[in-house]
Amino acid sequence: MYLLCKYVKEKTDTTVIMSGEGSDEVAQGYIYFREAPSVEEGDKESRRLCKDISMFDVQRVDRMSSAFGLEVRVPFLDHTFTSYYLSLSPALRAPKKGIEKYLLRYSFDDTNLIPKETLWRQKEGFSDGLTTQTKSLHQMIQDFVEEKMTVSDLDGSNQQYPHNPPVTTESLYYRRIFEGFFSGQGHLLPYFWMPKWLDSSDPSARTLKIYKQ
Structure with missing residues (x-):
């Protein structure tokens, strides 16, 4: 956007x-x-x-x-x-x-x-609709983050950020950027926006089993 x-x-x-x-x-x-x-x-x-x-x-x-x-x-x-x-x-x-x-x-x-x-x-999600069917934007971002961070970086993030603790390296990457500008203001976002009634760790609809290619 x-x-x-x-x-x-x-x-x-x-x-x-x-x-x-x-x-x-x-x-x-x-x-x-x-x-x-x-x-x-x-x-x-x-x-x-x-x-x-x-x-x-x-x-x-x-x-x-x-x-x-x-x-x-x-x-x-x-x-x-x-x-x-x-x-x-x-x-x-x-x-x-x-x-x-x-x-x-x-x-x-x-x-x-x-x-x-x-x-x-x-x-179709706004960001995914601007990319290809074979590789959507959320996958491109994840590939980018993997070059910057590892899963071990998540260790201790629950204690560091008790409100809305990051659940993936991508969300931790965003949180660190946010904290760099607005330190200690994470409570302003009440919760993560996520799909309901389905198991998913990513808000992209392309990760859902009911998504039709």
């Missing part, structure tokens, strides 16, 4: 840009929502994500765009849309036929506004 905002600033005259932030939280767009044990649990998780989004995706887009003097509009977080969408039955908002964000997609079906191959394609 940082690189995209940098490109917009340097290569275009655009100041105000549209972003899809919020659609995955409101409309259950993350792939792991397919594994929700019930529509009620899916609804509960959706509302939890909406409640905490200001600490994650929205903060990210705000910081990255502000770094280059851009203004972002997030129509999926318009209060009239979110209030209406979340007022619908949880059963309507749940994934269907193995497709996340089904109701939102279906509302555009047969409108000719969005090509069907785009409308119905699988959810």
Whole structure:
């Protein structure tokens, strides 16, 4: 997102840009929502994500765009849309036929506004969608970190960082960068953003067993 905002600033005259932030939280767009044990649990998780989004995706887009003097509009977080969408039955908002964000997609079906191959394609993480199918960005980053750190570097990290202790060398690498700028402020992030109902040590959807190549 940082690189995209940098490109917009340097290569275009655009100041105000549209972003899809919020659609995955409101409309259950993350792939792991397919594994929700019930529509009620899916609804509960959706509302939890909406409640905490200001600490994650929205903060990210705000910081990255502000770094280059851009203004972002997030129509999926318009209060009239979110209030209406979340007022619908949880059963309507749940994934269907193995497709996340089904109701939102279906509302555009047969409108000719969005090509069907785009409308119905699988959810792809922003960073992974910018890289190849054979090697996604999270793998490239892991390869980079492996050149900088080893698993033994994790020894004692639980004691050093008792709040949100790093669980991988990659997360430790990020934590050390963060502490270099904001020492002792790790508590500002309440928890790690991670998929629910599935076993994974990485937030990338490509690590999930239910990800379809």
